[in-house]
Each structure stands twice: as structure tokens, then as C-alpha cells.
Amino acid sequence: MADVNTDTPIVSAIGLTKVFKDFWGRPKAKAVNDIDFEIKKGEVIGLLGPNGSGKSTTVKMILGLLYPTAGQLSVLGRSPQAVESKKEIGYLPEESYLYKYLTAEETLDFFGSLFDLSKEERERRIEQLLDMVGMSHARRRRVGEFSKGMARRIGLAQAMINDPEFLILDEPTSGLDPLGCKEVKDLILMLKKRGKTVLVTSHLLSDVEDVCDRVIILFGGKIRAQGTMNELLTVSDSTCITIPTLNQPEMEKLLANLRKDVADGELSVSHPRRSLEEYFLDVISQARKESVETSGAGAGKIAEYLSAEDDKDKVLDTLIKEPEAVVKEVEEPKTPAADTNKAVDAAEFLNSLTDKGEAEQVKAAESAIAEEKKQAMAEADDKLNSLLKGQK
Numbered sequence: 001m002a003d004v005n006t007d008t009p010i011v012s013a014i015g016l017t018k019v020f021k022d023f024w025g026r027p028k029a030k031a032v033n034d035i036d037f038e039i040k041k042g043e044v045i046g047l048l049g050p051n052g053s054g055k056s057t058t059v060k061m062i063l064g065l066l067y068p069t070a071g072q073l074s075v076l077g078r079s080p081q082a083v084e085s086k087k088e089i090g091y092l093p094e095e096s097y098l099y100k101y102l103t104a105e106e107t108l109d110f111f112g113s114l115f116d117l118s119k120e121e122r123e124r125r126i127e128q129l130l131d132m133v134g135m136s137h138a139r140r141r142r143v144g145e146f147s148k149g150m151a152r153r154i155g156l157a158q159a160m161i162n163d164p165e166f167l168i169l170d171e172p173t174s175g176l177d178p179l180g181c182k183e184v185k186d187l188i189l190m191l192k193k194r195g196k197t198v199l200v201t202s203h204l205l206s207d208v209e210d211v212c213d214r215v216i217i218l219f220g221g222k223i224r225a226q227g228t229m230n231e232l233l234t235v236s237d238s239t240c241i242t243i244p245t246l247n248q249p250e251m252e253k254l255l256a257n258l259r260k261d262v263a264d265g266e267l268s269v270s271h272p273r274r275s276l277e278e279y280f281l282d283v284i285s286q287a288r289k290e291s292v293e294t295s296g297a298g299a300g301k302i303a304e305y306l307s308a309e310d311d312k313d314k315v316l317d318t319l320i321k322e323p324e325a326v327v328k329e330v331e332e333p334k335t336p337a338a339d340t341n342k343a344v345d346a347a348e349f350l351n352s353l354t355d356k357g358e359a360e361q362v363k364a365a366e367s368a369i370a371e372e373k374k375q376a377m378a379e380a381d382d383k384l385n386s387l388l389k390g391q392k
């Protein structure tokens, strides 16, 4: 991206507003209501908010697909409509608009040809991208037959075919099982490592907490909070002292001496953090109290999701509810590849849920996935590296 100065923000929005009108031209919904924000180069930024809070509308204005009703918006230092910017931007739409009679390969080839990539270059990239998103085995299947998770993966590959500097992923984890979500997160981290700028929207907080440098929380078209994870989640009016576990007499002695000298390095003091979910709930309930217009935010939906008592239960729910998708992947005839093992692991995991402690199972599955991912990430890194090198 030679022509964009490193100091120029990737996106700069001032007073950005979008009002949708009805058939008669009367204002219907203030989807985005006078918001200011910046996205800097190399940042992974999360746009969070319940359904209807204005995330997709903001994204579409950044892409130049919708005109703002008011405010200023610049993308890569230009107008959002500037044609020169298009090749620098990759976009995963909220709903995948894939032509259902094309195969996975043909789909990527089609998008590659839009960016004037040579046939050889397209073939090379398609091969690597399919591998990276774990879809090599389905390359000759029509995308119309794909499960939502599979379509999402092809959508992600499509968004990356032009090796863009700035990726906009609208709800990238929607429709993906927990394994798929983890893969998307790893992919985002890998893109960040490559210096890419990523804007990711989500109504699922745990999906972005691990990967975002900064989040913006939208509700009713307004920014309710923004900042780094530390800024938003640090509880600064209490202090936490971290020390190795002590026995009772030692502890009492320490407490008695706490205000006397403590050797350097023996004691570390830090602020405890609230969970993003807890913080988010606060922001939303505060907004509700102030009777902010919700522009269609589904109150029932958020409450249902956020009231889920235990994350692990949620993971299990998803796994149990979507056995079809998992089984489908197992049935795929494949060369021995990392994703075969993953699908088999997931199926075994499901089968074994009945005879072992669930928490134990989740833990075991998580560490198995982490180990496998480490390896897969190293491979994917190499692939992306050679993909990027080849282009320049």
C-alpha cells in the first residue's frame, strides 16, 4: 500500500450518520447516529453490539455500498467510493453471496479474475487459500451444497484472494462451530502478524475478546464505549496483589508486614480485570436505562445469549446442536490432513460426552485443539508467507 502514509488512519469517521427512509421518504430508522471513530494501520478492531445496533450499516458505509446521511468518512485516506481503494480491501459479507452452482474452486477463481490476477497466480493462491481454510477436500463441490460453516470458510478465502491490506469481516464466526470459531480467530491473529488491518464485527463477545486490540461497542446506532481491552476492562478502584500460595502462618506474617519492606520481584501488583461480557452487559443496561432508541435491537435475543450461565455449556450446546455439520465433514473422502483429524476428534468428542465429566471433556478437547492448532498455524503461516511473497 505504497500511497497511504503510515500516519493516515485506515478509517476515519466524524459524525457518521445513516438514516434509512421508508417508501415515502420519511425517516424510518436511525441505524447509525453521529459516531466518531478511527481505525489505525495494523489494528484489529472489534465492532460489537447486539443485533440491529448498526454494525453492518457502518461496515457498508466504509465499503462505499451505502452513502452516509451525514458526517465525514475517509477510508485509506480517500472517499469510501474511490475505485483505487477497492483492491486494498477484502470483505466478508454477513450473508455469503456465493453463486450456488459454482464449485469452491470456481468461486475463488471468479473473484480472483475480478482482481486481474493471472491464471497461474489464481491457481496458486486458490490452492493455498483452500488449504488454509480447511476446504481443499471440497474444492470441486458446488457451494450451494455447503453447510453455513463451509460457506463461511469459502467466504473468508474469497475475502483474502486479493491479499488486501484492510479486511472487513462482518460476523465471521456466525454459523461456525467452536472449532471453526477458533480457526477464524487464529486466522485474524495471523493477518495481524502480517501487518494487516482487520475490522471484525460480532454480537458474540467471546469471539472477539482474544483477538481485538480495541473494541467499539455500538447500541442503538450510538457508540456506548470504545477503547483497548485494558482500558475497558480494568477495575481501577481496587488492587490485586499476586503472590505464590502461602500457608496460614506465612500469610498472617505477610499481612502484618505488608506495609513494611517487600523485596523487589517477590511481589507483583496488578489490577484485576472484569470479563468483557460483564462490561458489555453494564454498558447495555446503562443504555436501556437512558431509553436509547434501539433501532430494532432484539432485547430478547441479547438477554438469552448473555444469560447463558456457563460458557462451557454454550460450547456443548453448539456441538450437540450441530452434529450434522460435524458428521458431514467426517464423511468427506480426504487425503490425510489436519482437518480430517479435527473432524474425527470432534465426532469422538461428541460420542464420549455421555460417559465422562463434561468439564473434563471440554478441557481435554480444548488442549487437543490448542496443540493441533499450533502445528496448523505454523503450516498456515508458511503458506501465507509464500503466498504474500509470491505476489510482491
Ligand SMILES: Nc1ncnc2c1ncn2[C@@H]1O[C@H](COP(=O)(O)OP(=O)(O)O)[C@@H](O)[C@H]1O
Binding pocket: 020, 021, 028, 029, 030, 031, 049, 050, 051, 052, 053, 054, 055, 056, 057, 058, 294, 295, 296, 297
Ligand atoms: N436497508 C435498510 N432499510 C431500512 N432499515 C435498515 C436497512 N438496513 C438496516 N436497517 C435497520 O438499521 C438498523 C441497524 O441494522 P444493522 O446495521 O444491520 O445492524 P447490525 O449489523 O448491528 O445487526 C436496524 O434497525 C435495521 O433494521
Ligand SMILES: [Mg+2]
Binding pocket: 055, 056, 057, 094, 170
Ligand atoms: Mg449485521
